[in-house]
Amino acid sequence: MPAVFISYSRKDFYFAESLAFHLDREGIATWLDANHLAPGGDWAAEIDHALDEAKTVILVLTPDSVRSEYVRREWQRALAQGDRLILALFRSCKPPPELQHARRVDFCGAFRPALWRLTQLLATPRDAAAHQTTRLRFPVPPWVGIMTVMLASVFFVPMMIFGDWHGLAFTNEPIAFRIFYWLALPFFLGFIFWHSCIALLRRRMGMTRLALSLTLFTGVFGFYLLGRTGWIPAVTARTTAVQYSIIPTSVLTCIIGIGCVGLAIVILLRPEDLLRWCPTGKAWDSHRRGRVIRIPDLPTRFAELRRFQLLHDVEDAPAAARLRAELIRAGSVEASTDAMSVVLLTNRTTTAWLSQHAELLQKGVVTVIGSAIGLPPSLHWLWRRQWIDLRRWDATRRRKNPVPAVPEGMTRLRIPAVVRLNEHLLCATAGLLAVLANVVFSPKSSKSDTLAPRDWFGMLIAVVCIFWIVAAWQLIHRRTTQLRYTRRLRILSWLTLILSVGGLCFFVSLGGNALRTAPGATFVLALPFLLRWQTSRLAFWFPAPPVPGTKSAPRLNAPRKWDALLWAFLYMALWMLLLEVQT
Known part of the structure; x- marks a missing residue:
C-alpha cells in the first residue's frame, strides 16, 4: 500500500x-x-x-x-x-x-x-466515504486552553497588587498626568496581556517564554505574599507601602499554586498538545525526545555516507576536523576517489570559495551547515539541496547531543549548548559590572561637577562591561579566533577581579549589606577558572585565522542578533536583586 x-x-x-x-x-x-x-x-x-x-x-x-x-x-x-x-x-x-x-x-x-x-x-474506501466536517466543542487543544487560563489567572491579579484601585484619584497630580495615566493604562495592560495569553493562543509563544511568564508572575505573587506574612523581615520592610486590603491571602496562595502547577505541567508533564501548538523551533528537546521523532539522528546520517571527501574553507578547519572525526567514528571512510563530497558551510565561508565549487555543488554533494548562514542571491539554488543541520551540534558531548533538528531556515541563529553557556557567563559578568558602575556613579558617591577619582573608576568599570558584551557577541557570531578570545578573556578576567573587589568594597562603604556581596565575590573569584575550563571545549567553534587579504572578503554571514545585550540587562536586574541595589 x-x-x-x-x-x-x-x-x-x-x-x-x-x-x-x-x-x-x-x-x-x-x-x-x-x-x-x-x-x-x-x-x-x-x-x-x-x-x-x-x-x-x-x-x-x-x-x-x-x-x-x-x-x-x-x-x-x-x-x-x-x-x-x-x-x-x-x-x-x-x-x-x-x-x-x-x-x-x-x-x-x-x-x-x-x-x-x-x-x-x-x-474507509474512497467512494464510500461521505463528506464530513466535524466541529469540536473547544477551538484549541485542551492543554493549550488550560495553560491560557492559567496565564490569565496569574496575570490579572498581579495588576491589583500595585495599589488599591479605588484610591487612584491622584488628587495631588495635575489634570494632564491623570488623563495620560488613564489613557496609557489600557495600552500597558493590553501589551502584557498580548504577550502572555494572546501570544499563546496565536502560536507566538515557545516553551521558554511560557515558562518564564509563569515564573515571573508567580514570583511576583510569592514576593508580596511573603511581605504580608512577615516570614522574612527584609521582604516585609520592602513591601510595607503596598496596599493588600483588596487581595485576600487565600487568593494569593491560590494563584501561586496555579503558577506552580503550570510550571510543573510544562517542565514535568510535557503534554504533546503544547508541543504540537508550539511554533517551529521553539519547543524543548525534552518534549520530542523519545516521543514523536522519526528523523534519522546524526550518527545514522554519517554512517550512510560510507565513503566521503570533506571540503571546507580555510577558516572552517577546526570545525572540519571535529566533523571528520565524527564521520570516521560513525563508520564512514575518508577517500579521495569514488566518494561522496561533503561540503561544510559556516558564516566564515567566503563567497569566493563557494563560487569556485559551485559546479561541484550542483552535482549532488552533501551540504553540512555548521552555523547560521546567509546566501547571496547568486547562490540561492543551494536551498533546493537537502542539508544536514549541525548548528546545535556539540562536539564535546557524544551521548547527549540534541535531538534531530527541525526544518528551519539557514539564517536562524542556533548555537550549541556549550556556546550558550559561555555566552551566559560573559553576560552575567557584564551585568555585575553594570550594577557596580551604577553604584559608583550613584549620587551618594560624588556631587561635584568635575570628574572625581570615583567617577573615573566608574567609567573604567563601564568600559570593561562593554568589552564583556562585545566578547559575548563575537562568540555567538564566530567573529574571533580562539587565541584572540583566550587572550582577551584572560585580561578581562583579571581586570574584572580587581574592579569588582573595589566596587563591592565601595558598595559596603555606602551602607550596603556585606553578606549580599558574597554571591558576586564568589562568582568573580570562580570566573577565571570557569572560563579556562569552558574555552577548551570551544575549540571546534572558533574559526581559524583568516588568510592574509581575505579579512574583509564577503562571507555567508547571517543577520546579526543582539541576544547578548538582552541577557546582560537581565543579569543586571538579577544582580541588583541579589545586592539589594536600588536605582
Whole structure:
C-alpha cells in the first residue's frame, strides 16, 4: 500500500511530525519530508516523486499552509493526479475554493478523537466515504486552553497588587498626568496581556517564554505574599507601602499554586498538545525526545555516507576536523576517489570559495551547515539541496547531543549548548559590572561637577562591561579566533577581579549589606577558572585565522542578533536583586 503523503507548512512542523508518528503507530505508512529526504538530494524532485507514488494526501490546513506557495503546489499536483485529499484542520481558516468539497477532520480540539476519526476515514474506501466536517466543542487543544487560563489567572491579579484601585484619584497630580495615566493604562495592560495569553493562543509563544511568564508572575505573587506574612523581615520592610486590603491571602496562595502547577505541567508533564501548538523551533528537546521523532539522528546520517571527501574553507578547519572525526567514528571512510563530497558551510565561508565549487555543488554533494548562514542571491539554488543541520551540534558531548533538528531556515541563529553557556557567563559578568558602575556613579558617591577619582573608576568599570558584551557577541557570531578570545578573556578576567573587589568594597562603604556581596565575590573569584575550563571545549567553534587579504572578503554571514545585550540587562536586574541595589 503506498504511503500517505503529509503536506504541511514549515511553521506547523511539530503537528505534522506528531501526526505522522501516531499514524505510523496505527499501522498507516506515512511520508513526511523531514523523515525521508536524503541529504544532498534535490528535495523538490524527491517530494514530487513521493506525490506520484502516493494515492492519499493529508493536507495540514492552517493559515500558514494556505499562504504557502510550496503547499499550494503540492495539493494542486495531488488534485491533478486524482489523488484522495483529506484536510486535517489544525487552525481555523478558510480553505481555497478548490478544496471546499474535500473531506476534512477537525484537529482544532482534542487530538486523540480526531486521530481516531482520521484513521477511520483512511480505512474507509474512497467512494464510500461521505463528506464530513466535524466541529469540536473547544477551538484549541485542551492543554493549550488550560495553560491560557492559567496565564490569565496569574496575570490579572498581579495588576491589583500595585495599589488599591479605588484610591487612584491622584488628587495631588495635575489634570494632564491623570488623563495620560488613564489613557496609557489600557495600552500597558493590553501589551502584557498580548504577550502572555494572546501570544499563546496565536502560536507566538515557545516553551521558554511560557515558562518564564509563569515564573515571573508567580514570583511576583510569592514576593508580596511573603511581605504580608512577615516570614522574612527584609521582604516585609520592602513591601510595607503596598496596599493588600483588596487581595485576600487565600487568593494569593491560590494563584501561586496555579503558577506552580503550570510550571510543573510544562517542565514535568510535557503534554504533546503544547508541543504540537508550539511554533517551529521553539519547543524543548525534552518534549520530542523519545516521543514523536522519526528523523534519522546524526550518527545514522554519517554512517550512510560510507565513503566521503570533506571540503571546507580555510577558516572552517577546526570545525572540519571535529566533523571528520565524527564521520570516521560513525563508520564512514575518508577517500579521495569514488566518494561522496561533503561540503561544510559556516558564516566564515567566503563567497569566493563557494563560487569556485559551485559546479561541484550542483552535482549532488552533501551540504553540512555548521552555523547560521546567509546566501547571496547568486547562490540561492543551494536551498533546493537537502542539508544536514549541525548548528546545535556539540562536539564535546557524544551521548547527549540534541535531538534531530527541525526544518528551519539557514539564517536562524542556533548555537550549541556549550556556546550558550559561555555566552551566559560573559553576560552575567557584564551585568555585575553594570550594577557596580551604577553604584559608583550613584549620587551618594560624588556631587561635584568635575570628574572625581570615583567617577573615573566608574567609567573604567563601564568600559570593561562593554568589552564583556562585545566578547559575548563575537562568540555567538564566530567573529574571533580562539587565541584572540583566550587572550582577551584572560585580561578581562583579571581586570574584572580587581574592579569588582573595589566596587563591592565601595558598595559596603555606602551602607550596603556585606553578606549580599558574597554571591558576586564568589562568582568573580570562580570566573577565571570557569572560563579556562569552558574555552577548551570551544575549540571546534572558533574559526581559524583568516588568510592574509581575505579579512574583509564577503562571507555567508547571517543577520546579526543582539541576544547578548538582552541577557546582560537581565543579569543586571538579577544582580541588583541579589545586592539589594536600588536605582
